[in-house]
Amino acid sequence: MLRITFLRFCMLKLCFFICLVYGVKSDEEEKCPEFTDLNIGNALSGTELHVQLLLYTRENPNCSERLIEHNVTASEYLNTSKKTVFVIHGFRPTGSPPAWLGDIKELLLSSGDINLIIVDWNRGATTVIYTTAVENCRKVAETLKNYVDQMLADGASLDSMHMIGVSLGAHIAGFVGHKYDGKLGRITGLDPAGPSFTREPPEGRLDRTDAKFVDVIHTDTDVLGFKKPLGTIDFYPNGGMDQPGCPQTVFSGLQYFKCDHQRSVFLFLSSLKRKCNIIAYPCDSYSDYKRGKCVDCEAFQPMSCPVMGYYADSWKKHLILKNSPTKAYFDTSDNDPFCMYNYLLYIITWNKSIRRGFIKVKITDYAGNTIESEVNSEVATFQQYKRVKILTGFYRDFDKISKISLTFSTKTLIGPKYKLRILQMRLKSLNNPERVQLCRYDFVLMENTELTFKPIPCPENST
The missing domain is CATH 2.60.60.20 (PLAT/LH2 domain)
Structure with missing residues (x-):
């Protein structure tokens, strides 16, 4: 009897020690789900796909609500009569949350009274095997389709939905849009991934038919990004390749590989800050733009030239009436707000x-x-x-x-x-x-x- 009591005492002490060292999640922590934080170890061992949808609104700007895929009405904050913006990240070879996640959340919520849904598929995107993440893209799109269906049944409209996809996330947005026959309101592709997608037909990647308005920012077309036009309007800052301020040699480490690719995100964030409008010039080529051949924007009269970023849809009617892809070029400075x-x-x-x-x-x-x-x-x-x-x-x-x-x-x-x-x-x-x-x-x-x-x-x- 004494032995059993002693063992129970030891177990209690052990439990107390574990709680003291590792901590116990408070009620507040349980109520605020966060983006999945993984590491290089997870990437090396590989991760099974798991998608969580984190909702932020002006009522809960600092504490997300995890949405339940098959129960929209259970949400405390989702208002299906409002505009809904989805943010979809891409390949995560190190497992850490995207560095830009906090900024895009804050800036999008300040831009309007919206439902902001962060699509967290870090489990599935975190792997050193790129093709595994590529294969998971269609599965993520299927999950999003299931949830959007629930929102539509609860009174939402496809026209009020805007999907912002980064790299692989851009193609995920395209897959979702394709499932709805291009009736989504808008898709923004931030340097859509090139590897594994370059030779795909329109249904196998992001395409301008996937939403009523598709705007794309290309910043790394010679390495990680997609070179050819994919949208209603395709923006090519600095020609779409080497971005000012980014390292030019491999001796700069990881930044050499990701700086150009990520610049699309930071340019988009800059457009939300509205410190200046980054004006773009529709043109057949970057060399023609540099020669001053395409700076009148006659096709956009009585409006001026289109602007890149979040407010690009102000030119939607002109671009849709044109009924052909528009390529637009411009130069930027080397740091935020990138104005030229x-x-x-x-x-x-x-x-x-x-x-x-x-x-x-x-x-x-x-x-x-x-x-x-x-x-x-x-x-x-x-x-x-x-x-x-x-x-x-x-x-x-x-x-x-x-x-x-x-x-x-x-x-x-x-x-x-x-x-x-x-x-x-x-x-x-x-x-x-x-x-x-x-x-x-x-x-x-x-x-x-x-x-x-x-x-x-x-x-x-x-x-």
């Missing part, structure tokens, strides 16, 4: 001989602050009396410009230095087209020699 302020430089020369080269631009405001153009323009060909358009951009902007500095260069190390005889120069702001355009007439640029001058307002009736 674009100008068109028009130049007419009177050299008898053709000149080819580059022009670097600096602008100075009346306080003496100077900024230099950051956009690497394409080589321009200057012919007598023919106007050349050069796209240039700055990380900052000035309301009023007091001085302009120009430098002409052929970027050749040997041979004679050339002169560029300018008949007329005109500088036009693309971000603020209502501003007075600035002109200068009859001057000479000596190669590799900066010339600074005070511009004058261009005549109003000149072009």
Whole structure:
């Protein structure tokens, strides 16, 4: 008897010790389900697919509610009469929650009174075997379809649903949209995954027919992302490949592989902050955009050029009426908020001989602050009396410009230095087209020699 009592005492002490060391979840912790947090060990051993749907609203912005797949009416916070936004992550080779998860939750809830559903399929996405995660995508889509069906039965509408998918998550959103014959309101694809999907037909990947409006941001088309257009409108920042500020060599470690790919998410987050509108220019190619051939946005009149990100659907009607995919290009800075302020430089020369080269631009405001153009323009060909358009951009902007500095260069190390005889120069702001355009007439640029001058307002009736 004494022995049994002693054993019970030892068991109680052991239980107390375990609780003391590892802790016991409080009621509050039980009430606030969180995104699954795994590690590289889980990735190495592999994980079985498990999907949880975490609901946030303005009534519960800091404490999610785990939705029950076959019982929508059991939710305390879900309001099916409101817009519903799903956020779907992608492949997770390390198992940790996405670094951007907290920001996208906070910013989406601040953008409107919505149901925000974080689709957590970390168990299933966490693996070192990429193809395993790819195979799980359709299973995740099936789970989402089952829940959306429940929401529809409870009064929700497909038109009020917006799915935001990152990498593999973009294709998951496409699979769900395909199941509803493209009647979802909107799908946003953030650098949709390229590997395993590049050769797939439309039903095997995200496609513009998967929702009424599909906008896609491509930032890593040469490695992890999908190169070809997939949406109603496809945005290609910095050409869609190497993003400014991202490492250029493998010696930078993991960031070298994921920085370009993740930039799509951070650009989207920037659009929610609304520190500036990132304007995009519909164009057939990045090189044409760089040559200034596609900066008028005539197809979008009376509206201006489309903007990238959350508010891209403001241009939905124009894009849908066009009834063909639209590719849009733009350049960004190297960090948040990624704004770039674009100008068109028009130049007419009177050299008898053709000149080819580059022009670097600096602008100075009346306080003496100077900024230099950051956009690497394409080589321009200057012919007598023919106007050349050069796209240039700055990380900052000035309301009023007091001085302009120009430098002409052929970027050749040997041979004679050339002169560029300018008949007329005109500088036009693309971000603020209502501003007075600035002109200068009859001057000479000596190669590799900066010339600074005070511009004058261009005549109003000149072009």
